Amino acid sequence: MPKVLVVFAHPAFHRSRVNRALLATAKATAGVTVHDLYETYPDFLIDVRDEQKLLEEHEAVVIQHPFFWYSSPALVKEWLDLVLEYRWAYGEGGDKLRGKILAQAISAGGPEDAYRREGSNFFTVRELLAPYEQTARLCGMGYAEAFAVHGANHIDSAELTGWTQRYGDWLSALRDGSAPLWLAAPH
Amino acid sequence: MAFESFFAQAFMYLTAALLAVLVGKRLGIGAVLGYLVAGALIGPSCLKWVGGESEQITHFAEFGVVMMLFLVGLELQPSHLWSMRKQIFGLGSLQVVGSTLVVAAMAMAFGLDWKAALAIGMILAMSSTAIVIQSLTERNLMRTEAGQNSFAVLLFQDLSVIPIMALLPLLAGKPVAAGHHSDGAVAWMESWPVWTRPLATIGAVVLIVLVARVAVRPFFRAIAQTRQREAFTATSLLLIIAVALLMTKVGLSAALGTFVAGVVLANSEYRHELESDIEPFKGLLLGLFFLGVGTSIDFKHIASHPGTVFGASAGLLLLKGGLLFGLARWRANPSCSALVFASALAAGGEFAFVLIALATGAEVFSAEVEHTLVAVVALTMAATPLLIMASHRFSLSGPPDPKEERESDVRDEGASVIICGFGRYGHAVGRLLHTQGIESTVLDNDPEQVDTLRQLGFPVFYGDAGRPDLLLTAGAARAKVLVIALRDPEISLKIVGVARKHFPHLQIFLRAHSRREAYDYLEAGEERVYRETLDSSLRMGSDVMRMLGMPAYTAQRAAKLYRKADETFVRRMVAHRHNRATFLSVARESQVIFDEVMRADPLQGVDEGWIPPAKGDTKDDLVP
Numbered sequence: 001m002p003k004v005l006v007v008f009a010h011p012a013f014h015r016s017r018v019n020r021a022l023l024a025t026a027k028a029t030a031g032v033t034v035h036d037l038y039e040t041y042p043d044f045l046i047d048v049r050d051e052q053k054l055l056e057e058h059e060a061v062v063i064q065h066p067f068f069w070y071s072s073p074a075l076v077k078e079w080l081d082l083v084l085e086y087r088w089a090y091g092e093g094g095d096k097l098r099g100k101i102l103a104q105a106i107s108a109g110g111p112e113d114a115y116r117r118e119g120s121n122f123f124t125v126r127e128l129l130a131p132y133e134q135t136a137r138l139c140g141m142g143y144a145e146a147f148a149v150h151g152a153n154h155i156d157s158a159e160l161t162g163w164t165q166r167y168g169d170w171l172s173a174l175r176d177g178s179a180p181l182w183l184a185a186p187h
Numbered sequence: 188m189a190f191e192s193f194f195a196q197a198f199m200y201l202t203a204a205l206l207a208v209l210v211g212k213r214l215g216i217g218a219v220l221g222y223l224v225a226g227a228l229i230g231p232s233c234l235k236w237v238g239g240e241s242e243q244i245t246h247f248a249e250f251g252v253v254m255m256l257f258l259v260g261l262e263l264q265p266s267h268l269w270s271m272r273k274q275i276f277g278l279g280s281l282q283v284v285g286s287t288l289v290v291a292a293m294a295m296a297f298g299l300d301w302k303a304a305l306a307i308g309m310i311l312a313m314s315s316t317a318i319v320i321q322s323l324t325e326r327n328l329m330r331t332e333a334g335q336n337s338f339a340v341l342l343f344q345d346l347s348v349i350p351i352m353a354l355l356p357l358l359a360g361k362p363v364a365a366g367h368h369s370d371g372a373v374a375w376m377e378s379w380p381v382w383t384r385p386l387a388t389i390g391a392v393v394l395i396v397l398v399a400r401v402a403v404r405p406f407f408r409a410i411a412q413t414r415q416r417e418a419f420t421a422t423s424l425l426l427i428i429a430v431a432l433l434m435t436k437v438g439l440s441a442a443l444g445t446f447v448a449g450v451v452l453a454n455s456e457y458r459h460e461l462e463s464d465i466e467p468f469k470g471l472l473l474g475l476f477f478l479g480v481g482t483s484i485d486f487k488h489i490a491s492h493p494g495t496v497f498g499a500s501a502g503l504l505l506l507k508g509g510l511l512f513g514l515a516r517w518r519a520n521p522s523c524s525a526l527v528f529a530s531a532l533a534a535g536g537e538f539a540f541v542l543i544a545l546a547t548g549a550e551v552f553s554a555e556v557e558h559t560l561v562a563v564v565a566l567t568m569a570a571t572p573l574l575i576m577a578s579h580r581f582s583l584s585g586p587p588d589p590k591e592e593r594e595s596d597v598r599d600e601g602a603s604v605i606i607c608g609f610g611r612y613g614h615a616v617g618r619l620l621h622t623q624g625i626e627s628t629v630l631d632n633d634p635e636q637v638d639t640l641r642q643l644g645f646p647v648f649y650g651d652a653g654r655p656d657l658l659l660t661a662g663a664a665r666a667k668v669l670v671i672a673l674r675d676p677e678i679s680l681k682i683v684g685v686a687r688k689h690f691p692h693l694q695i696f697l698r699a700h701s702r703r704e705a706y707d708y709l710e711a712g713e714e715r716v717y718r719e720t721l722d723s724s725l726r727m728g729s730d731v732m733r734m735l736g737m738p739a740y741t742a743q744r745a746a747k748l749y750r751k752a753d754e755t756f757v758r759r760m761v762a763h764r765h766n767r768a769t770f771l772s773v774a775r776e777s778q779v780i781f782d783e784v785m786r787a788d789p790l791q792g793v794d795e796g797w798i799p800p801a802k803g804d805t806k807d808d809l810v811p
Contacts, residue, residue: 043747045747086799
């Protein structure tokens with residue numbers, strides 16, 4: 001059974017060099033399933049049952065997306081709103097995600113040092129991802145340290161190769177349960 | 188026995204008409220031929236159900252021809268008529284003059300003197316507007332090249348009746364008083380100076396055009412505002428009768444006058460109203476007219492002179508038909524189209540009856556010749572529907588003449604998409620792709636459509652995509668996608684077959700007209716089938732729900748889900764379509780299928796996607 005589900009979302013995929021390279025790495029990594037949201041639901045008509053089944057079949061969920069306005073593209077939000085149902089993901093009897101790991105792989109335009117009090121973005125990446133971390137917490141999931149590609153618009157191909165290698169390692173670590181976590185899953 | 192009373196008479200004709208239509212349609216010979224045969228059967232020389240009054244009835248029923256030409260005019264835009272002027276005057280005059288000379292030469296060869304021969308030539312040069320237009324319409328041939336040419340020639344014949352009527356008395360053995368020919372319709376103009384008569388004629392036509400242009404519309408508007416349906420019908424009839432009356436008064440053909448009025452009104456907003464009002468009258472009267480022609484076939488005369496009548500009929504059909512065929516070929520029409528054109532116009536026409544009576548009155552030829560002529564005209568008229576049917580069948584079945592067929596001009600544009608059919612559907616597909624910089628090679632098998640699109644600047648090629656070599660020329664070996672956006676499912680399936688066999692790598696996208704066609708395509712193993720009305724009807728449905736107060740997003744989502752459910756449903760039904768019992772039982776379960784798909788959506792069903800249950804402690808505590 002594949003362990004890691006990469007839920008990928010990019011509304012203009014053909015224009016994103018970094019995400020194309022990262023996705024190719026994900027597809028080539030053993031034990032990783034890639035699921036492209038904008039390709040599957042161009043009309044935003046998400047099939048909730050299909051999505052829930054897919055989630056149940058995997059141990060870790062990576063949401064890979066560009067860091068639009070310190071958050072995700074719209075379809076990821078729609079996906080969370082609809083798929084993480086009451087009684088399924090949380091609330092009474094909602095334990096289908098309990099014990100799994102949630103993680104995010106983001107590509108950000110700004111350099112890494114912009115994401116701190118002294119930088120132009122003021123907040124750290126982890127602070128900005130707080131809604132997702134709390135989502136994981138509510139659903140009884142662990143939350144892994146995010147994989148963030150910084151300065152995505154200014155990366156040369158040599159650097160890109162470095163990023164894809166690190167992404168492959170990160171995904172493998174998630175698969176093997178050895179990735180560093182910001183939030184451990186409850187026992 | 189002859190039925191005396193009007194009701195009995197009407198009963199006979201209507202019964203015969205209904206039986207004629209039923210039998211004619213069932214046998215596939217068309218209603219016109221059915222009427223003619225029925226007329227011959229109930230006529231004085233066969234069953235004798237109707238007697239000598241048939242001539243009056245035919246006369247009355249000729250009004251049906253007048254109405255028919257009005258309707259034909261209504262469907263003809265003035266610009267279209269203008270574009271036909273070369274055919275009308277070129278082809279028309281050649282046919283009338285040519286047929287007159289050929290037939291006259293033939294008659295002289297059989298020993299008639301030149302005056303009688305010329306008269307016969309002119310009389311037999313006419314063809315039957317009523318039978319030809321009705322038969323061509325029945326077989327959907329009016330819009331073809333042959334149909335348009337036939338119509339143009341018939342129009343010119345209608346025009347040429349006037350000078351022929353003037354000429355016939357001049358050919359008389361003894362001098363006759365001018366105006367003898369008609370029932371005094373033109374008599375009132377006798378006292379006028381000769382030069383004023385053409386002016387009066389032209390004036391009448393101008394009057395019709397002016398009145399139809401200026402006065403008829405406000406008049407119709409006023410009538411329409413009364414909302415009395417019968418008042419409108421009466422007005423329509425009045426219009427036609429007034430025009431017919433005026434035209435007969437100045438010695439023109441009534442049919443021609445109403446035709447002009449029809450053309451002038453072709454652009455008016457009352458066109459469809461007029462059409463639907465006049466149509467039933469026209470249909471009935473035309474039927475009556477054809478019945479009348481049938482009854483006028485004098486079997487006694489035919490029986491006593493079989494050689495002369497049949498010989499002359501065959502001679503007329505061959506001579507005139509041969510000339511027409513030659514004319515059409517000379518104008519570079521393909522031979523199958525020329526054949527239909529020739530067989531439509533080869534016979535005599537209803538004008539011949541009038542002209543024969545006129546010529547006999549002027550003693551241009553003997554009563555013996557008159558009887559033979561009437562029999563020949565009636566027989567050949569009755570044969571016309573058969574000839575049209577036969578030539579149409581023949582031109583359909585015969586091997587296509589490779590030289591005649593419009594050469595396909597398909598080129599490989601190097602595009603990755605080939606679109607077959609560039610009507611309203613394929614057009615939208617192609618233009619959408621174009622906006623994204625994706626070029627397509629476009630084929631269409633409708634030459635007219637191709638010409639129009641080219642004039643609009645679209646690079647469309649003429650060609651039948653059902654031919655493997657043409658698909659190859661269009662670049663099918665390299666293309667990735669084949670879009671079939673044709674209307675005809677048979678041709679579409681043929682192209683699918685060719686593409687599957689010779690270019691299996693092509694991804695085929697199919698336009699389906701209806702659910703039935705969608706089944707056909709799905710059954711043929713195609714997956715990408717698009718029902719052309721589904722999306723639009725669902726958009727309308729969702730707008731209706733919005734109008735009723737449903738939030739826009741909910742309505743739109745419902746429509747999308749419906750489409751998803753419906754596509755699932757159709758694909759599930761395919762397997763059962765040939766088994767009525769299981770088809771019905773599965774169809775009855777359709778609600779289950781729809782529920783299955785639609786209830787799975789958080790907005791539709793019991794599950795709460797966006798909004799968890801409001802009850803008790805859960806919501807406020809747990810919603811993040």
